[in-house]
Amino acid sequence: MTKRIENAIDIFLDAINEGTLAKGTCTACAVGNLVAHGMGSKVVKENFLTTLRHYATKPNVPNYDWAYLFRTDSYGQQSVKPGLHKALAEDRYKNLRDAIEKIDFTIDELRQIEYVFETNTELTYDVYKHRTKEEVRADQIKGLEAVVKLMLTFDEQVDDVKEVFTTKAEAIPC
Numbered sequence: 001m002t003k004r005i006e007n008a009i010d011i012f013l014d015a016i017n018e019g020t021l022a023k024g025t026c027t028a029c030a031v032g033n034l035v036a037h038g039m040g041s042k043v044v045k046e047n048f049l050t051t052l053r054h055y056a057t058k059p060n061v062p063n064y065d066w067a068y069l070f071r072t073d074s075y076g077q078q079s080v081k082p083g084l085h086k087a088l089a090e091d092r093y094k095n096l097r098d099a100i101e102k103i104d105f106t107i108d109e110l111r112q113i114e115y116v117f118e119t120n121t122e123l124t125y126d127v128y129k130h131r132t133k134e135e136v137r138a139d140q141i142k143g144l145e146a147v148v149k150l151m152l153t154f155d156e157q158v159d160d161v162k163e164v165f166t167t168k169a170e171a172i173p174c
Helices: 003-018 030-038 090-103 107-119 125-130 133-154 161-170
Strands: 042-045 055-058 070-073 076-079
Touching (some): 003 030, 003 042, 003 090, 076 107, 133 161
Antiparallel strands (some): 042 055
C-alpha cells in the first residue's frame, strides 16, 4: 500500500476514534478531515449549544473551502464550473491548493472520495444524536470501507480492504 493511502487511513481512523467524522458537513466529512490535516489542523467537536456548529477545526482554518469546487448532496455530485473558485480570496484558494498538495491527492481524487463516502453512508451528522454510537460508527465504517477500496484503485493496489482498514476500524472501541 502506498504512503498516501496509509496516511489517509490513519486520518480516517483518528476521526472515527475522536468522533470527528460526519456525513453531510464539509468540515468533518472524509474530505474535510483530509484537507484539515493538509492545512495543519484537526477537526474537533464543538459544543452545539454555545456555537450553533457541530464541528470546527483547531487551529481554525477554512478546511471546507474545497466545497467551492465540488460537493455531494441529495441531488448527486455538483461540480462548480471552472473559474468559480475565484469566489474564494486568492490567499484562501492558495491555502486550499497547498493543503491538497500536502495530502497528496488530486482534486479529482478528492471529488471521487467525497462522492463515495457520502453515497455509501446513510446517517447525516444531524441525526447522530438520535442513534447509538455503534450505529453511527458502523455507518461510517461502511462509508470509509468504500473510500479505501476506491483509494486502492488510484494507485493500482491489490490490498484487501478488510485487511487494511475494516479490521483496524472495528478494533476501535466505541
